Amino acid sequence: MPYKTKQRHAILDYFAASPENTHTAREIIEALSISEATVFRTLTHLTDEGLLKRFTGPHGSTYQYSGCGGHHMHLKCKTCGVLVHLECSFAEEIMRHFATEHHFALDKEDTVFYGLCENCREGVRK
Amino acid sequence: MPYKTKQRHAILDYFAASPENTHTAREIIEALSISEATVFRTLTHLTDEGLLKRFTGPHGSTYQYSGCGGHHMHLKCKTCGVLVHLECSFAEEIMRHFATEHHFALDKEDTVFYGLCENCREGVRK
DNA sequence: TTCAATGCAAAGCTTTTGCATAAAG
């Protein structure tokens, strides 16, 4: 089981303070003045434990608070990065469709829908 | 417009030869003996042109042939990496649900469902 | 005391860039 260290707490608090935003390892390193090694190791642990969600992009990974740890899909806005938790019975419908029609067992945890949220959609129109 | 070079052709042929598989930059570099710089530059160009699809993971990117270039969602198997093109009217239903119920404009091109394909699912059971 | 976590520095990887040369249009 993980030890309750000052660093681990600081990092988790940082994410919990803005559950709607994603943060990079670099950002944590600079904001909290914790060593690179510790930040990367802790981010990996927290992700493995399900407390954070990791998004891997072309220029490295970003992480986001996932305190709920629920088994559900997510919607992610390509512009502002906000992550919407999809607690919706329609998810089951999607699962069923892929299973019966495409012989594909969807992984809820890992599936992320990408698109534009309401706010950013309006921004585009302007 | 891009020049028709020997290297560009070789790379595109390599992908076209196995449209159902993903390949890494390193693999291309070694298999075709083309310089790193050229491979990365060409992969970027081909992805921008829509001829390849890029998947970014924790340890680098993988690319897959995408000749069809269609506007549809994809299913990707987490185990074998196979990419299934989702040409299915259910996609419209999903779009509509997210738009009306979640005010979210899904991006078909970028949305990838992750899970296990039929073959790999059977493998797990053994 | 025991075992995990930290920090520092060094190393590993993937990917990018500068620049001279070669090839395509």
Next chain:
DNA sequence: CTTTATGCAAAAGCTTTGCATTGAA
């Protein structure tokens, strides 16, 4: 002749690892 592509080597990131030390249980 003009413009893009190539190759090499160097550099830039992001992330990981080794090792001695610190701190939690």
